[in-house]
Amino acid sequence: MAARLLFRTAVRASTTLRVTPVKTLARGMAAGGIPTDEEQATGLEKVLMHATKEGKDPYSMFRPKEYAGSKEDPHLVPSITNKRIVGCVCEEDNTAVVWFWLHQGEAQRCPSCGAHYKLVPHELPH
Numbered sequence: 001m002a003a004r005l006l007f008r009t010a011v012r013a014s015t016t017l018r019v020t021p022v023k024t025l026a027r028g029m030a031a032g033g034i035p036t037d038e039e040q041a042t043g044l045e046k047v048l049m050h051a052t053k054e055g056k057d058p059y060s061m062f063r064p065k066e067y068a069g070s071k072e073d074p075h076l077v078p079s080i081t082n083k084r085i086v087g088c089v090c091e092e093d094n095t096a097v098v099w100f101w102l103h104q105g106e107a108q109r110c111p112s113c114g115a116h117y118k119l120v121p122h123e124l125p126h
């Protein structure tokens with residue numbers, strides 16, 4: 001009984017309903033579209049986006065470059081002062097970090113493994 005009633009209702013609905021096109025909603029942003037992240041960015045975020053496009057890393061957010069650690073290719077350590085504390089994980093599986101002061105000037109060696117580190121001046125973007 002219920003199935004018959006449901007079937008009649010479906011047949012009636014399919015024969016009497018007319019398909020009408022659905023109007024698209026007019027949105028306020030329709031004229032210009034949705035602004036991109038670059039168009040919306042302001043302040044520091046905008047500065048970072050421009051610097052990233054130019055390949056710069058003003059806040060040292062990217063992974064540091066890898067150096068051989070030899071005398072000819074020392075690890076470059078940026079610093080805003082003339083010295084900085086450096087931690088060296090001498091071997092890949094070491095659980096201890098060897099900490100030492102790195103001073104401006106010639107490249108220095110890690111007291112444990114002998115890897116070379118050199119302090120390079122770094123200026124903050126503002």
Ligand SMILES: [Zn+2]
Pocket residue numbers: 088089090098110111112113114115
């Ligand atoms: Zn070391």
